[in-house]
Amino acid sequence: MILTCPKCFSADDVRPPRRLPDQVLHHRCTNEKHGDHEWFTTAGPAAPPPAHHLVTDDLLEPLKKCVRDGEPFVEFGIVEHRLRGMFPDLFAAHVAAQGHSMFGSRPYTASSVRFGVALGRLEQAGELVSEYGPATGAWHYNGQVTYWAKTAAPGRRSWAEYCAENGRSPEWTDQDRLGLAHP
Structure with missing residues (x-):
């Protein structure tokens, strides 16, 4: 293994x-x-x-749809936000099973493991590319995070920029936690 x-x-x-x-x-x-x-x-x-593969199989196609053709590298938070918006039941099920940092510090959450492992699998399959960059907003505690794209393109779009463009807080809000269970 x-x-x-x-x-x-x-x-x-x-x-x-x-x-x-x-x-x-x-x-x-x-x-x-x-x-x-x-x-x-x-x-x-x-x-x-490889249990992590079995647990993340259902995330592969949805996450691939959360990274758009022709856009620059986008911070992980954008990808996760799109996953929640486009596939709310899938997102909620993984958070209920594994937790999420929006509920407080905890190792091995859905974000840090399941979503990340699935994105890594897509990269290994040649579907996505990643690079490290600064973590912003709710993700700043990481220092750096992955940014994702379909193909390597110039530029980056951070979570904080995305939030400013969409009129939302870059930090976790009660609205973010609404409707989600955590173990």
Whole structure:
């Protein structure tokens, strides 16, 4: 099984796992773009191989539709906002299962893992391209995030710019949380 980093969606810089007590595996990615990133999984039959693919299969086509032909790289928040608007039931189901940062700090949310893994899979399939850029608005706590495009094009459109153009707050609002459950 090839393990990919949930931050950069690559297996290139993932180091062999370290086994901890209780069948927990400690993983580390040393990708220079994001610096060291660590996460934990369980070993053995409780962690079926590539579960992250099965969980994200239903996101592939919808997310592909959230990145538009001919536009510059768009910040991850724009892609996620479009996903919620175009596929509200799908978005809500993933947030209910995995949580979301709009409900408070928590590792491995739908945004940080499921949506990101699906976008990474689309990139690996040649459907999308990404680059790192500054995180804005509600995403600023990340420092940097991925920006997505169908093909490499000049320029970027940030979440904060998108919000200003659409008359909404770039921070999480009660309206954003409305109708969503979280574990």
